[in-house]
Amino acid sequence: MIITRTPFRITLGGGGTDLPSYYSKYGGFIFAAGINKYMYISVNRPIVDDLVRVKYSKSEIVSHREELQHDIAREAMRMMNIEKGIEIVSMADVPAGTGLGSSSCYAVGLLNALHTMKREFVDLQTLAEEACELEINRLGKPIGKQDQYMAAFGGLTVLDIDKDGTVKVRKARVSDTTIDDLNRNLLMFYTNTSRSADAILYEQSKSVKEGKQNVVESMHYIKEIGYKILEAVESGNITEVGILFDKHWAYKKKISSKMSNPYFDYIYDTAKKAGALGGKITGAGGGGFFVFYVEEKHSKFKEEMKRLGLREMRYRFDFEGTKVLVNFMDGVL
Template identity: 50%
Template sequence: MIITRSPLRISLGGGGTDLPSYYREHGGFLVAGALDKYVYLTLHRTFVPDLIVKYSKLERVPTAAQLEHPIIREAFALLGMDGRSLELTSMADIPGGTGLGSSGSFTTALLKVLHAANKHLISPAELAEQACHIEIDKLGEPIGKQDQYIAAIGGITAFTFHQDGRVEYRPVKITEETLFNLEDNLLLFFTGYSRSASAILKDQNDKSKQNNQAMLDHLHFTKDLGHQSLAALESSNLDEFARLMDVHWQRKKSRSTGMSNARINEWYDYARAHGALGGKLIGAGGGGFLMFYAADKTRLRHAMREKGLQEVRFRFDFEGTKVVTQN
């Protein structure tokens, strides 16, 4: 049996500028952090000729080409595997559709387990590019490259997306004390809403392709916030980092009515009044997790508990997508 895991992620500044429709014309930049919350894939050989795949559904097919699940079908095709006599199962610490990049984490964990089955070593960057190729090029999803890259690489990482498609990345130069403060004072709360990122990102993608000036101005502004967020983290100015999160969120939710709703706005305002210096909704918008940087984390926890929101505590993951077990 082979088991792989791939971390989920949070965006720390500049999110949205990683879509090809934007960076191919203007270049993109963002900062992201990998979490110690994971998507897991297990693969083992069976004594039946079919391929058995277990996710939210169960599929049993003669070959991988007949799978309904598009990402799994394309991953087997990319590696030239028919899947016969294999059983593949996926699990996750947190469900999909919650803004933590689960699709990119799933795809990188899947490719990693298939490469491991073939006894093939693959670099994190190559793994990320293969995952992007499947999701963006083969399946046409209107998404960016952030999720696949941060899942494959891990850590707290700054990414530059070049117009020619190249992705440069480096670890954020953060002190140990700042890292501990960031982990202690960044709080995640589940809103109870799940949504499809593709539907929300399609609007951004379409408008970017049409050179919609309002959308381009928003993304230019967001990219600049990404650079400012990096500077705040590297200078250990976490109060400024929190302020920039709030600026980003206020700008983002003004862009589209689908970004938020009355309840999310109420929770956000309540958090700001009860110990949060700044925050935002993680991911494309519309649901998922609210993230806050707390000046008073105990007060904020109590306030969000009063509102019925469940907290997910986390630390950052610095290993990226990896093989956990192979025997």
């Protein structure tokens, strides 16, 4: 048996500029953080038969990978030249559709487990690119490269994406004091709404491809704000992060009509009145978690969010990325 653990992520700056429709024309920039909420993937080889078993929110038992409904598991097995005789089980701290990159965590975690099973060493950059190949090129999902790279690397990480899709990865230069302050002041609350990001991302990509001025200009501003957020964090001026979050939210809502709704706008306005300097919604928008930057009176702020029916998710940053927790394999697949 092999078990991998892969971190979810929150985006701090530049979200959306990792989409091919944008970076292929203008280049992309992402500043994000891995968090200690995880996707766990267990891989095992059955002793008594050659069936394929995949357990997630459903349970599938088939005779060959091509019969699988789970598209990521099927494609990962195809990429790794595994046809049958395997059991794959996934569990996660956070459900899918909450804007924390769960599908890419699954892809990275599973590829990591399958490589380990075959006793193949691959570096994190290769693992991230394999997951991009799987999700973007082979499955045609309308997503960017952020989630796969953050699942692989974790940490407070900067991604510079060239027009040709090449991703340069570096760790942000952040002091331990600033890391602690960020963890204390960035508060996450579940909106009680899960969603598929595909419709929002498709609309966003289509608008960029068509050169819609308001969308393209908003994306440019979002990238510029991302640079400023990184600068503020690296310099330790994290009050500026909250102010920049507020500006980011205003531009983000211009990208897609599905980004927000009257209920989310009410939550955001209430949060501002309760002391948040700014905030953002995780992932593509339309659901998931709100992340608010709050410097003072945290208890009072949390009570106000609780009054709205929102549940806080406490977390710490993860600096390990995807990793193998258990490796009890005794042979090569």
